[in-house]
Amino acid sequence: MKNLSLKTKITIHAALVFLLLMLLGTFVARSYFHQQLRASVEDQLFTTVSLLADELNKKVNNIKTVAHEVAGNVTPQLLANPREARAYLEQQFRLMKIFAERMTLFTVDGEMVATTHDKPGPLNLDRFYHIYLQKTAVTGAPFFSEPVTASPEINRPLVVLTIPIFGPEKELIGVFAGSIDLLNDNILGFLSNAKLGQTGFFQLFTQNRTMIVHPDPSRIMLEAGTKGDDPLFDRAIGGFEGTGETLTGQGQRVLAGFKRLPGTNWILAATFPVSEALAPVKTALRLALIVLSCGWGICVSLMWIAMRHLIKPILSLTRQLRDLAVHPKRQKRVAVSAHDETVELAESINNLMEELEKRETDLARHQELFQILADWSTNWIFWESPAGEILYVSPAASRISGYPPGELRKQGQHFNALVHPEDRALWKKHCHEVVGGVKTSPLDIRILTKTGEICWLSHSCQPVLGENGKILGIRGSLADISERKVIEEQLRFLSTRDGLTGLYSRGFFNDELDRISKGRVFPVTLMMADLDGLKKINDTLGHATGDHVIRQAARLLQKTFRTDDVVARIGGDEFAVLMPGVDETAAVKILQRFRRLEAEHNREMKGGKVAFSVGAFTAADGKSLATAMEKADARMYRDKERRKQKSRQGKKN
Known part of the structure; x- marks a missing residue:
């Protein structure tokens, strides 16, 4: 590599850099599109599950609304006549499709008045009827039960709905009760057959992990996973709503979205395998690598040819700058024989050199003027760097403080260490405001001189800013006002x-x-x-x-x-x-x-x-x-x- 020409080195390095940039760009693009596609899938997944959850919630609310209307039309006279009560129930055609098992009217004491089925219901269902009937009779409020099974032989999720019936005086006179088979097609049954893509599916479970709807019928009304197996599932149980990536019990990585049904403790979940969701990214990556490999070979060849013409003006400019650094007074300008941006570069270098020379002259003149003014001033003038280093102190500082300039410049002996202990908090606040760019008024503070005497000073300062607005330090002046303070104290005493x-x-x-x-x-x-x-x-x-x-x-x-x-x-x-x-x-x-x-x-x-x-x-x-x-x-x-x-x-x- 040492014996290669500059043209060859630039070509090799540029080719390698170009290759690395292409590879980096490919993988950055792959990562970007991977994230974008995943974010898009997650958004669509959550939108789908949210819309579906809203639809299910509307169904549940419609059932409750219709049931409330039916219960609200029950009168004391109707409860007193079992035959008319049963006829009333059998006329509720909308509810007959929903409450497939049965609808029943009870008195406040739990006595059945009328039902839509003559045959006894499953033992579990009768038991749940009486449990929720008692709750409504005691509280006077409707009750929507957790999913239950009517019997071990019938593994289908049912819910029991009990609604209070009030008389003309708003007194509780009875209870309407009905049981709903959640897996009916007009309720939730369609969820078990719904698909997301090729292999995605929906599932519905309760907050206590009871599975209500699942494509696998054998998992219905069983525990939906064990705590700790699926962290995202556990978060959904705890109240999380949204989407994320997780690992199923079968070891498959999936994107899962969760949404609660308002008014219930049911959670709707949509599961979509990651491999299916992100398959387009893998295909695009393979095609991109093939195209980039061909393009890199072509670019290297073209770069080799072009480099011979591009490098000549730059080499000439480099030689002139080297000579300028060695003999600055002999040569003041550089020149190139080209017709491109290299000419502008040479002109910019010449302008920069002229500006630097002008600034050096102005700076030397200003420094001399400042030195004269500061040295003959009766005030203590200083310049402090952002790091706290004293860059300059005027001769008056030694006369006022008793410390020689060398001691005042030391980190532990600069002005902050001289401030009277009672004034240090005020001084610190003042300095913080100055550094922060806040416009401040002169501050009167006390210092302790080298002999231990108290000296009053009036401090004025301002930040020194560079052209880019960066703080280069603090420049300040301290005037001895001890005599003025004595007079002020005397006047204050005389006035009071x-x-x-x-x-x-x-x-x-x-x-x-x-x-x-x-x-x-x-x-x-x-x-x-x-x-x-x-x-x-x-x-x-x-x-x-x-x-x-x-x-x-x-x-x-x-x-x-x-x-x-x-x-x-x-x-x-x-x-x-x-x-x-x-x-x-x-x-x-x-x-x-x-x-x-x-x-x-x-x-x-x-x-x-x-x-x-x-x-x-x-x-x-x-x-x-x-x-x-x-x-x-x-x-x-x-x-x-x-x-x-x-x-x-x-x-x-």
């Missing part, structure tokens, strides 16, 4: 806190009151507190002393209430407390504790004593919370009046 006491402001208190009123955390207790005597202290001792007393009062309130409670200064000497989840009983205990701590504070403090008038109200829902402040304020003023009266009485005494 009272400057003198550090308690919440009135605005924050009102916002919390509105928020809690719309929530579900109830009951909520609201307490109003007024600092007594503050005006007198300001007038006599000065505002500095008054401010000192206010701060002492604030500390007392903070000491009394929970950290979850909203303690606010809402006026000069007015305070308010929101206590979510506190009912009236708990509120009383809290107020008692407040008074105790107030007394202890005043005993310990020589100066800056505080005295509060308080009032509280417990709201059970948002509606009552809206008026809680007004009611608590009223109770606070009543407390102030009581304290004044008590003070005046003490002075008199």
Whole structure:
């Protein structure tokens, strides 16, 4: 093979490939047509069995409908007259052909009123009559029995139909009963002789595996196979409807379709041997192999002749490309002396070479510009690959994080490892959205620097996409916003806190009151507190002393209430407390504790004593919370009046 020419090698390889493709195509086509034919046969098989099942179901329903009409016309007077009752039954010509064995009218107590046959029926049939008669008499509902045999000598499937007879007041007055020979030609008998193709056939069996109809009369009313012998048959017993391939007890592979008859537990099956169903595929395969063998020999000969002319331009182009790779500056273009697609190929190669040269120039210029901008930027600029590798970090990254660029590029030390533990879940979600192509806003997060300090960064990034839309990485910028965060925190504190006491402001208190009123955390207790005597202290001792007393009062309130409670200064000497989840009983205990701590504070403090008038109200829902402040304020003023009266009485005494 080494000493053969390129033309010979191409011819041999092409011939082998062509042969393999022909064989592969043949067997693929064979497999395709095999599947298509099988699918078509299965569809037709299921369609046939479904239509036949519907037809059988219509027959059964017609029998029930006619029997219901006959039973519905039976009156109490007819049941009371056996002769008229028998004459009535004998006039039902449609039912006489169906109920070949007998039709009988019974009273509710099971006493026979009239029958169409004078002679006694088979013992088994009489026994089944009484069994199903009792069921209808007890339930008041019609009953369609399982197939039974009248006697061991008569191996024919029969069903017993019992229908309740109701009087004018809808009371049960009797029962109509009839037995049907299922193998009569006008019922199911035609199934045993029906054929599918040459060797296919139909069979009907019950869910408990009793065979009703089969081409082999000896199998009727016997068990239809043993569980485990035929998996597809077992699936049909379990409720499967459709077609599939299975193996019969005789070892024959068949296509079988199953369909249940609505309203019964009967299953109709159609069986068609696989060998007969797929015989056309084998014949077509033999013919295809003969035709392909002849065609392959002709194609190889023609290929050998044509290859001598086709290979010359390609060999010329190959030599020029080889020279171009060795001397790229000496030769910039390729050319061929041909008049076919090889000329277009050479031109495409030339265009590609020009485009690559242009892109290399642009890329070098952009890289230089980007390097200058990134190196002089105060922001931390990075480029991360889809695999998580840091491809570039700007010098500002070291200044912000404290890590040298080499450590930041390591897999275990890139930016993800620096994110503050409390912000990592938010950062992970943000990165997932970026990679998924979701447009995101700048994200403020914290990182831990090499010295362990917390640094706030504002992160903005976007995916880097190739021409085919594939993600090439993530390019981002991180700005140090630590100073801004400190200022924001100070502004936030000033906007929600009272400057003198550090308690919440009135605005924050009102916002919390509105928020809690719309929530579900109830009951909520609201307490109003007024600092007594503050005006007198300001007038006599000065505002500095008054401010000192206010701060002492604030500390007392903070000491009394929970950290979850909203303690606010809402006026000069007015305070308010929101206590979510506190009912009236708990509120009383809290107020008692407040008074105790107030007394202890005043005993310990020589100066800056505080005295509060308080009032509280417990709201059970948002509606009552809206008026809680007004009611608590009223109770606070009543407390102030009581304290004044008590003070005046003490002075008199």
